[in-house]
Amino acid sequence: MATMKASCSRWAECKRIIEARRRNLIQIMGGTCVRCGSSEKLEFHHVTARKWVARKVSRWRRMQFYEDEYRDGLLELLCSYCNKIAGKPPDPDAEPDF
Numbered sequence: 001m002a003t004m005k006a007s008c009s010r011w012a013e014c015k016r017i018i019e020a021r022r023r024n025l026i027q028i029m030g031g032t033c034v035r036c037g038s039s040e041k042l043e044f045h046h047v048t049a050r051k052w053v054a055r056k057v058s059r060w061r062r063m064q065f066y067e068d069e070y071r072d073g074l075l076e077l078l079c080s081y082c083n084k085i086a087g088k089p090p091d092p093d094a095e096p097d098f
Helices: 002-007 011-028 059-071 080-087
Strands: 042-046 075-079
Touching (some): 042 059, 042 080, 059 075, 075 080
């Protein structure tokens, strides 16, 4: 990976490679939301809280984290709607599902 990063001297080339890696990972993960089956607006969802802050990590490094987390079973593919629901804290006033 270090050799690819070194060859990305221009942002456009780096962005193209990052997007290709993202598309490849989505394809490897099945290309559909694991909850509803949608193939639109797919996002990576962390099964457990991640140990890194996205805004403090470069896009290049973020893709490396995603690939590692997928290999470790810590990442799933969700559509933006399901990811938003999955990220919401539980409603304390909701009726329990017994």
